Structure formats: structure tokens, C-alpha cells
Amino acid sequence: MTPAPTPANGQHTVPSSALDAMRSVFLRDLRLAMRRRADTAAALFFFVIVASLFPLGVGPEPKLLRTMAPGVVWVAALLASMLSLGRLFSDDHQDGTLEQLLLSVCPLPLIVLAKMAAHWLCSGLALTLVAPVLALQFDLPAEAIGVLVVSLLLGTPLLSLIGGIGAALTVGVRGAGVLLSLLVLPLCVPVLIFGAGAVDATLAGLPVGAHYSLLGAMLVLALFAAPFAAAAALRIALE
Amino acid sequence: MNAILHPLALKSAPGPAVAPTPSAPESVSARLELIGLSCVRGTRRLFSNVDSVVQAGQLLRLQGANGAGKTSLLRTMCGLSAPDRGEVRWRGRSIGADRDAFHRDLIYLGHAAALKDDLSAIENMQAACMLGGQRPSPSQMMSALAVAGLRQREHLSARSLSQGQRRRVSLARLVLKPSPPLWVLDEPFNALDVAATDWLLSVVTAQLRAGGIVVLTSHQPVAIDASLSQVTLTL
Numbered sequence: 042m043t044p045a046p047t048p049a050n051g052q053h054t055v056p057s058s059a060l061d062a063m064r065s066v067f068l069r070d071l072r073l074a075m076r077r078r079a080d081t082a083a084a085l086f087f088f089v090i091v092a093s094l095f096p097l098g099v100g101p102e103p104k105l106l107r108t109m110a111p112g113v114v115w116v117a118a119l120l121a122s123m124l125s126l127g128r129l130f131s132d133d134h135q136d137g138t139l140e141q142l143l144l145s146v147c148p149l150p151l152i153v154l155a156k157m158a159a160h161w162l163c164s165g166l167a168l169t170l171v172a173p174v175l176a177l178q179f180d181l182p183a184e185a186i187g188v189l190v191v192s193l194l195l196g197t198p199l200l201s202l203i204g205g206i207g208a209a210l211t212v213g214v215r216g217a218g219v220l221l222s223l224l225v226l227p228l229c230v231p232v233l234i235f236g237a238g239a240v241d242a243t244l245a246g247l248p249v250g251a252h253y254s255l256l257g258a259m260l261v262l263a264l265f266a267a268p269f270a271a272a273a274a275l276r277i278a279l280e
Numbered sequence: 281m282n283a284i285l286h287p288l289a290l291k292s293a294p295g296p297a298v299a300p301t302p303s304a305p306e307s308v309s310a311r312l313e314l315i316g317l318s319c320v321r322g323t324r325r326l327f328s329n330v331d332s333v334v335q336a337g338q339l340l341r342l343q344g345a346n347g348a349g350k351t352s353l354l355r356t357m358c359g360l361s362a363p364d365r366g367e368v369r370w371r372g373r374s375i376g377a378d379r380d381a382f383h384r385d386l387i388y389l390g391h392a393a394a395l396k397d398d399l400s401a402i403e404n405m406q407a408a409c410m411l412g413g414q415r416p417s418p419s420q421m422m423s424a425l426a427v428a429g430l431r432q433r434e435h436l437s438a439r440s441l442s443q444g445q446r447r448r449v450s451l452a453r454l455v456l457k458p459s460p461p462l463w464v465l466d467e468p469f470n471a472l473d474v475a476a477t478d479w480l481l482s483v484v485t486a487q488l489r490a491g492g493i494v495v496l497t498s499h500q501p502v503a504i505d506a507s508l509s510q511v512t513l514t515l
Contacts, residue, residue: 058413059380065410069399076398137392144358146384146413280361 062147063155070159080125081163088121088168092175103180110179111189111240115233117175118168118193122200123225125164127218129156129208130275139212143279150268153275157205157268165197181240188243195256196236202260202267203228209274231259309371310336310385310461310493312357316366319352326352327515330366334511336461337488340495341502344515350497351391353515354466357495358388370462384413387453388464393446397439401430401449404438408453416456428452429476443471454483463487465496 074081095113096106133139142152172193176186207225211217239252311333318328326349334340342350355361357368359375359382368375375382395404405421416424425434428448438446447470454463463484469477481504484494488508496502504510 056380058384058415061415062411062413065407069396069403069407072403073396073398135392136396137390137394138396140360140388140390141394141408141411143360144383144386144388145411146380147411148380 056146059147059151062145063151066142066145066147066152067155067159070156071162074159074163080128081167084121084124084164085167085171087124088117088171089175091117091120093178096178106179107181107244110176110181111185111237111244112233113179114172114175114189115193115196115237118165118172118197119200119226119229119233121168122164122197122204123222125160126201126204126208126225127211127221129160129205130212131208131217134212134278139275139279143275149272149275153205153209153271154264154268157201157271160205161198161201165193165201169193169197182244185240185243188249189240191253192236192239192256195253195260196232199232199256199260199263200229202263203232205271206267206274209271209278212275212278232256235259310491311369311371312340312462312493312495313369313372314357314366315369317353317356317363317368318365319349319356319361320364321349321352328365330513330515332511332513334493334495336491336493337508338493339484339488339502339504339508339510340493341510341512342495342497342515343499343512348515350515351466354388354390354464354495354497358386358464360388385460386462386464387412387460388466389450389453389468390466393438393450395438395441395446395449398437400435400437401425401441402434404449405452408450409456412453412460414453414456414458414460420456421452424452424455425449427455427479429479444473444476447471448476451480451483454487459487459490459492461492463492463494463496465494467497469498469500 092114095109099105099109130139133142143149145152169190172189173186176189181189204221204225207221207228210224211221214220235252235255239249239256242249242252313334314330314332317330319326330353332340342353344350352361356363359368359379370382370385394408395401396407399407402418402421402425405425406416406418409416409421422434425431428451430445430448430452433441433445438449441449447468451468468480472480481502484496484502485504485508487494488504502510
């Protein structure tokens with residue numbers, strides 16, 4: 042028998058095997074993303090193409106492009122991160138791994154958090170790294186590009202966290218992709234407003250601290266609440 | 281040494297709010313109790329008032345026609361789905377009371393093999409073990425896979441394995457020591473050839489002899505050693 046670490050009465054400690062389980066889920070998801078690089082690349086190309094269509098569509102007017110750049114890049118990032126969200130839990134559901142995740146020695150919200158973190162690394166972080174190149178297309182000044190990157194760094198984890206709730210709610214539902222977007226996109230509106238707003242503020246010569254603070258506050262709140270919400274949704278979905 | 285602290289007279293006194301036994305779970309022997317379990321799917325009642333007590337070293341075999349609710353009962357036993365009425369107890373405590381501790385004692389292998397096509401057999405096995413709180417070394421996993429009949433195939437991606445071989449990858453976890461005391465296996469003999477069926481029977485027998493509990497569904501009678509006790513529950 043293993044001397045299983047049991048928490049004392051009323052006191053909840055996370056034993057090391059639980060943290061190991063969490064880390065192994067995180068690494069497994071990263072490894073899967075490495076083996077399926079095409080999926081990650083597809084989302085990135087989607088991001089680049091959507092953002093590049095706008096200058097082609099509205100014409101090469103530098104002032105206009107500069108004005109709409111923050112919004113366009115942010116909306117494109119939002120849409121691109123939706124692409125991979127649908128598979129966050131549905132793949133695991135199909136092959137039966139999701140049941141094993143629910144029966145793991147680690148509390149489910151932590152497992153969910155590990156999956157969301159892996160999703161962010163492969164989607165949000167990658168989008169953030171590509172964004173400066175797109176910003177150049179729109180002739181954004183260097184300072185605004187910096188603000189755009191910081192706002193994406195704060196905002197894209199939120200997209201993974203909020204999106205994770207939607208992905209958990211739509212597990213096993215037919216036509217989950219569309220439903221997921223309908224559920225999640227409205228919830229991401231505040232992220233979009235403050236993310237794009239930060240860049241707009243720099244362009245107008247205003248301070249951006251308030252935007253960062255609000256994005257940061259939303260991120261902290263979502264980091265705490267989203268894993269619990271998604272875990273509850275998963276339990277219901279597997280009933 | 282293994283004092284059973286819970287009297288069996290609980291059936292007559294049902295109550296959803298059951299106070300957990302004030303004892304360290306490790307000191308209570310392995311013992312699975314199903315108390316008045318009922319399950320309703322939609323408008324159909326799958327089973328009602330299922331009572332059973334499985335002691336350490338016993339095999340519980342569920343049998344019933346297709347759609348009788350065998351899988352639902354197994355999932356209820358693991359806490360994957362909540363029973364409509366009734367309760368499942370492990371070591372005298374409701375399984376919802378300390379999920380993580382219960383999961384540490386449990387291996388559940390469902391219908392699907394729970395393998396990722398893009399990962400190799402050994403990577404899949406490692407991920408499953410870590411989730412279940414087992415921490416085998418690579419050499420332990422290699423030998424477990426070899427015992428399960430997957431020698432030389434440890435690094436093949438799961439996509440290239442046959443149905444039976446996929447099943448063997450998920451079953452290989454059962455060989456690792458130390459093994460959790462409770463195994464819940466949904467149709468474990470499916471897709472297995474004769475040799476693998478014999479192997480699995482010997483693994484199950486070893487688990488029972490070591491004082492573990494095995495719950496499984498199977499359409500054929502399970503030919504285990506007559507000296508081991510086998511409970512059959514028909515739905």
C-alpha cells in the first residue's frame with residue numbers, strides 16, 4: 042500500500058502526486074500540440090490573414106489604418122483563439138481521457154487550469170508574438186506596438202480562461218463550435234474593449250495604466266473563478 | 281488489524297447527510313458498499329435499489345442485457361455520475377466525501393481505451409499513471425507493457441496499434457506495483473485474444489489474492505480460481 046498523503050481534518054493540502062498529475066496533463070497537452078503543429082499554425086495563419094484583409098479591404102489610407110489597427114488586431118486574435126478552443130475538452134471527451142481526468146488524484150479545477158495554461162501557450166502566446174508584425178502593416182508607432190503586446194499578454198490568457206468555460210459547457214454537444222462562439226464571444230467583450238482601448242489610449246497620448254489595471258483585475262478574477270466553473274460544467278457534461 | 285468501523289445496519293437508516301467516519305481512511309480495510317442505488321435515464325428507470333457489499337479480495341461481476349445499465353452502474357460507483365437515489369461508500373465513507381483520496385484507490389477503465397493517437401504507447405501509459413497517482417519509472421512501464429504483450433511496440437504511436445493492442449496499453453497499468461486496491465473495469469475482455477484474456481484473468485486473480493477488489497462487466501462467466509469469492513449482480 043502506498044502511504045497516501047491524506048489531508049488532516051478540515052485542512053486542504055494538495056499532495057505532491059496531485060501536482061505531478063497537474064504537471065503531466067500540462068506537458069501532455071503541450072506534447073500533443075507539438076505533434077499536431079498544423080493546428081497551431083492554422084490558427085496563426087488565420088490570425089494573420091484576417092488582420093491582413095482589412096488594409097486590403099478599406100484601402101491604404103495610413104491615418105484610417107492606424108485608427109482601426111488596435112480593434113482589428115484584437116478582434117482577429119479573439120476569433121483565432123476560438124478556433125482551437127473547441128477542441129480543448131472535446132478531444133479528451135471522444136477518446137475517453139476526460140473520464141480519467143475527472144477521476145484523477147488532482148482536484149479537477151487544477152487539472153482544468155493546467156489544460157487552459159497549455160492552451161494559452163499554444164494559442165494566446167503565439168498570437169501575441171505574431172501581433173507586432175501585423176501592427177507594422179497598420180503603421181503603428183513603436184510605442185503603440187509595445188502597448189499592444191502587453192495588452193495581448195494580459196488579455197489572451199483571459200480568452201483561454203473564459204473560453205475554457207464555454208468549451209466545458211459544450212462538451213459532447215452537436216455543432217459545438219458555433220455554440221461555443223455564441224457563448225464565449227459576448228463574454229469576451231470587456232477584454233476586447235480594454236485591450237484595444239489601451240492601444241487607442243497610447244495613440245491619443247493618454248496614459249494606459251487604467252486599462253492594464255482593469256485587464257489585470259479581470260485576469261486575476263478569471264484565474265480564480267474560471268477553473269471552478271469549467272470543472273463544474275465538465276462534471277455536468279459527463280453525467 | 282483492519283477494523284471495520286461501520287456497522288452494516290445502515291441500509292435501514294438512509295439519509296443523504298452522512299457524517300464521515302472519524303477515522304483515518306487507511307486503517308479501514310478495502311470495502312465497497314452500494315446502498316440502495318437507483319439510476320434514471322430520461323424517463324426510463326435503469327436499475328433501482330441495488331444493494332451490494334464487496335469485501336477485500338472479492339470479485340463483483342455485473343451482468344445484464346445490453347442497455348440494462350451496467351456501464352451506468354460502474355460510472356455511478358466511480359462517482360462519474362451521481363445516483364438518482366442511494367449512496368456509494370468506500371472504506372465506510374461516502375465517495376463524495378474525499379474524492380481525491382478515493383481516486384487514489386481507484387483504477388477505472390471505461391469503454392474507450394483513453395489513448396491519445398498522437399502519443400506513443402508508453403507516453404499514453406505514463407500520462408494515465410500520473411493522473412491516477414501512480415509514479416512508475418520508465419523501466420517499470422517498459423516491463424509492464426512487455427508483460428501486456430506490447431514488447432517492441434512501446435514507442436509506436438497509439439494510432440498504429442490494433443484495437444486489442446490499444447486495450448492492452450490501458451490494461452498494462454494494472455500490472456504496476458503498488459496497485460490501487462479498487463479496480464472498476466468496463467468490459468475488459470472486449471477485443472482481447474485468447475492469450476490476452478488468460479493474462480488478464482491472471483492479473484485479476486493476483487489483485488484479488490493481494491486483497492484488492494475488482495468490479496467488472498462481462499458477458500462470459502469469469503473463470504477465476506474457485507478459492508476466490510465471486511459475487512454476481514444481475515441487472
